[in-house]
Amino acid sequence: MIRRIWTTALIITLTVLLAGLAAPVLAQEGGGQPVIAPAPQPLTIYTRYPSLEIAVGDSVSLDLVLQAGTAQVVNLDVKDLPEDWTATFRGGGKVIHSVYVSPDEEAKVTLRLELPSDVQADTYHFTIVGQGDERATLPIELTVAEKLPPSLEFEVELPTLRGTTNTTFRYNATLRNKGDEDLSVNLIADAPAEFQVTFKLSGQEVTSIPIGANESKRLTIEARPFIEVEAGTYAINVTAQGGEAQASVALSAEVTGQPDLTVTTPDGRLSAQIRTGKQTPLQIIIQNDGTAPARDVQMSATTPSGWKVEFDQETIPEIPAGQQVQVTANVQPADQALSGDYVLTIRAKPEGGSSESAEFRITVLTSTMWGIVGVIIIAVAVAVVGLAVSSFGRR
Amino acid sequence: MPQSDVTREREGSPWTGLWAVVAKEMADHLTSVRMLILEVLILLTATGTVYAATQNIRNTGNDKFIFLKLFTTSQDPIPAFVGFLGFLVPLTAIALAFDAVNGEFNQRTLSRVLAQPIYRDALLFGKFLAGLFTLALVLTTIWLLIIGLGILRLGIPPSGEEVARGLWFLLLTIFYGGIWLALAMVFSIVFRQPATAALASIAVWLFFTVFWGIISDLLAQTIHPIRIGLPEEQLAQMQLALALTRISPNTLYLEAIIATLNPTIRSLGFVLPMQLQGALLGAPLPLGQSLMLSWPNLTGLVAATILLFALGYVLFQRQEVRA
Numbered sequence: 001m002i003r004r005i006w007t008t009a010l011i012i013t014l015t016v017l018l019a020g021l022a023a024p025v026l027a028q029e030g031g032g033q034p035v036i037a038p039a040p041q042p043l044t045i046y047t048r049y050p051s052l053e054i055a056v057g058d059s060v061s062l063d064l065v066l067q068a069g070t071a072q073v074v075n076l077d078v079k080d081l082p083e084d085w086t087a088t089f090r091g092g093g094k095v096i097h098s099v100y101v102s103p104d105e106e107a108k109v110t111l112r113l114e115l116p117s118d119v120q121a122d123t124y125h126f127t128i129v130g131q132g133d134e135r136a137t138l139p140i141e142l143t144v145a146e147k148l149p150p151s152l153e154f155e156v157e158l159p160t161l162r163g164t165t166n167t168t169f170r171y172n173a174t175l176r177n178k179g180d181e182d183l184s185v186n187l188i189a190d191a192p193a194e195f196q197v198t199f200k201l202s203g204q205e206v207t208s209i210p211i212g213a214n215e216s217k218r219l220t221i222e223a224r225p226f227i228e229v230e231a232g233t234y235a236i237n238v239t240a241q242g243g244e245a246q247a248s249v250a251l252s253a254e255v256t257g258q259p260d261l262t263v264t265t266p267d268g269r270l271s272a273q274i275r276t277g278k279q280t281p282l283q284i285i286i287q288n289d290g291t292a293p294a295r296d297v298q299m300s301a302t303t304p305s306g307w308k309v310e311f312d313q314e315t316i317p318e319i320p321a322g323q324q325v326q327v328t329a330n331v332q333p334a335d336q337a338l339s340g341d342y343v344l345t346i347r348a349k350p351e352g353g354s355s356e357s358a359e360f361r362i363t364v365l366t367s368t369m370w371g372i373v374g375v376i377i378i379a380v381a382v383a384v385v386g387l388a389v390s391s392f393g394r395r
Numbered sequence: 396m397p398q399s400d401v402t403r404e405r406e407g408s409p410w411t412g413l414w415a416v417v418a419k420e421m422a423d424h425l426t427s428v429r430m431l432i433l434e435v436l437i438l439l440t441a442t443g444t445v446y447a448a449t450q451n452i453r454n455t456g457n458d459k460f461i462f463l464k465l466f467t468t469s470q471d472p473i474p475a476f477v478g479f480l481g482f483l484v485p486l487t488a489i490a491l492a493f494d495a496v497n498g499e500f501n502q503r504t505l506s507r508v509l510a511q512p513i514y515r516d517a518l519l520f521g522k523f524l525a526g527l528f529t530l531a532l533v534l535t536t537i538w539l540l541i542i543g544l545g546i547l548r549l550g551i552p553p554s555g556e557e558v559a560r561g562l563w564f565l566l567l568t569i570f571y572g573g574i575w576l577a578l579a580m581v582f583s584i585v586f587r588q589p590a591t592a593a594l595a596s597i598a599v600w601l602f603f604t605v606f607w608g609i610i611s612d613l614l615a616q617t618i619h620p621i622r623i624g625l626p627e628e629q630l631a632q633m634q635l636a637l638a639l640t641r642i643s644p645n646t647l648y649l650e651a652i653i654a655t656l657n658p659t660i661r662s663l664g665f666v667l668p669m670q671l672q673g674a675l676l677g678a679p680l681p682l683g684q685s686l687m688l689s690w691p692n693l694t695g696l697v698a699a700t701i702l703l704f705a706l707g708y709v710l711f712q713r714q715e716v717r718a
Contacts, residue, residue: 302673303673304672304673304674305669305670305672305673306669307673334669334670336667336669336670337670338661338662338666338670338671338674339661339662339680339684339687339688340661340674340675340678340680340684341674341675341678342673342674342675343673343674343675344673361675363681365681365683365684366684366687366688368687370687370690370691371687371690373694374690374691374693374694375694377694377698378694378697378698378701380698381697381698381701381702381705382701384701384702384705385701385704385705385708388705388708388709388712389409389516389708392708392709392712392713
C-alpha cells in the first residue's frame, strides 16, 4: 500500500514537472512573452588597456569599470604593488576606498599610480581586487621604459665661407633635438670682436628657441664684419645650449681684401668755374681706402649734352691700398652751354668692383668777348658824335 | 689845307659854357609844374607797388634776393614796379625834352642864348645832359625810397649783391630814359611846334610798345615761312621774331631788367632742351654772369641814346637859328 502511495506521488511529481516543462512551450505557441529571470552576473572589473608602457618619471591613470549582477558595495584594493608605489582610487573627484555597484549601472573608477622617481626600468605586474559579495580581480601589466637622455645636434651645410668686408656671411644650420624632452635652447656665438653674429629663424632674429622632442629647426647664422676688418680667416664658434644638452659647431669666415675707391679733388672742393669754348683742367684724386689694391681703374664721366671730358689717364693700372692717384680731366663745355651751374659726374671703376663717383658743380662763365664788342659799339657811337662835332661845329 | 676848312676852324673848346647850360636847364626842369606832376605820379606808383610787394613778400617768406623782389613782385590788382617803369620812364623822358629846342625858337630866346660865348654844341649837349641828370636824379630818389621802404617794412638790410644788382637796374633804367630823351629832342629840333614833337615822340613809343611785336611776328613769318613744319624752320622763325622785337627799346629794357633782378635767369633767348641737360635749375647766376647777360642790352640802350643824340646834333647844326 505504502509503495503505491510513493509511486503515485512520484507520478504526480513527474507530471507536475512535465507540466512545468511543457508550460513555456505551450505558452510560446500561444504567442505570450516568456519571462525568464537571467542568471545573476558575477562582479567584474575591467579596463580598456590592461597592459601599458610608460617612461620613467611619468605617472599613470587607469580608468576602471565595475559591473555586477546584484547590487553590492565593493571594496577596492591593489595587490602585489611594488614597493614605494602609491595607488589611489578616485571617483567623483575624491579619493575613495569602495564603490557601490548596481546591476543596471556600471561604476567608473580611476586608479592613479604614483611611481617613485628612482624606479627601475622593468615590467611590473600587479592586480586590482574588488571585494564585495563576490570577488573580482584585474591583472595589470605596466612596463616602465628608460627615457632617452636630452641631446642636441648642430649641423652646418657650408661651415667655411669666403667674402669681402662688405659681405654678410650666412651659414645655414640645422639644430636637431634628439631627446624625448622639449627643450628651450639658448644660442651663443663666440666670434672675434670685429664680427657681429645674429641668429635668424624664419627671418626673425632670435637668441633662444623652443624645440620639441625629436624636432629639427633650420637656422640662419649671420656674421657681419663691423668695421673694415683686415683680410684673413676668422673662426666663429656657435653653441646651442638647452638644459643639460649642448651642441656646438665651428664656423670660419674668410675675409678677402677689397679696394674702396673715393673720387675727390686735392682740396676737397667739388666745384669749378669753366669758360665756354675753353678746355679747363680739373685735378681729380682717386683714393683707395680699401684693403686690397684696385686694378685697371677705368675713368669715365657723365656730362651735360655736348660737353667733352678727356682724362690724361683713361685707365689707371693699379692703385695700391691706402694710396692715391692724381688724374687730370680736361673739361670743355658745349659751345651753346648757358652760363650758370651744371652737374658733371666723374666715375672711377676698378676691375671687378663697383664704380665710385663724385658730382662736380661746374659754373659756366660765358666769354667776355661780347662784352668787349659792346664796349667797341659804344666807342663807335661816341666816335660818331665826335666826328659830327668836328665836321659840323661852327662859330 | 683847303680854304673852306680854314674858315670852319673855330677857337676854343666847343664845350665852353656847357655846365652853365646844364645848371640853368636843370633848375628850369626841377621847378617846372610839369616835373612836379610826374614826380608825384612816380612817387605814388613807387609807394603803392612797394607796399603791395612787401605785403606779398611777408606772406610768401624767405628768399635769398628779397630786395630784388621789391621791384618785381606784383600783387593784384597792382602790377610790379618794373611794369610801371616800362611806360612811366618814356613818359617822363618825353616830357623833359619835347620842347627843348623848338620852345627856345618860339620864345625867340635861342639867338639870345647863342649871343653868349656858348657854342651850339654846348647848348644842345647841355640840354640833353640836363634832361638826363634830372631823370637820373628822380629815378635815384625813387630807388632810394624803395630800398628805404623795403628796409623799414622787411626789417633786414640788403646784401652787397642785391645793392649791386639794384644799381645796375638803375643804370639800365636811366639809359632807357636816355633813348626817349634823345628821341624827343630830335623831334623838338625837327618840328617847330612843341605839340607836334610831343605827339610824334608818343607815337613812336606807342608804335614800339603796341605794334612792333605784331609787326615783327608778321615779318618773321614772311622771311622765314614754315613750309614743311620742321623744328629747324620753327626755331629759325622764332629766333628771327625775337631778334626783330629786340629793335624795340622796351623789349631790350625789360629783358635786361629781368636778367638783372632775377638771378636764376640764365638765358634771354630760346633755350634748347639739350642745353638744359645736366643744368642745375634754380641756382642763382653769379653777379658777373648776370651783368654779362644784360650787357648786350645795355650796350644797345647806350649806343641808341648816343646815336640819336648824334642825329639830333647834326640836324641842329645844319639848322638856321636866326629866325
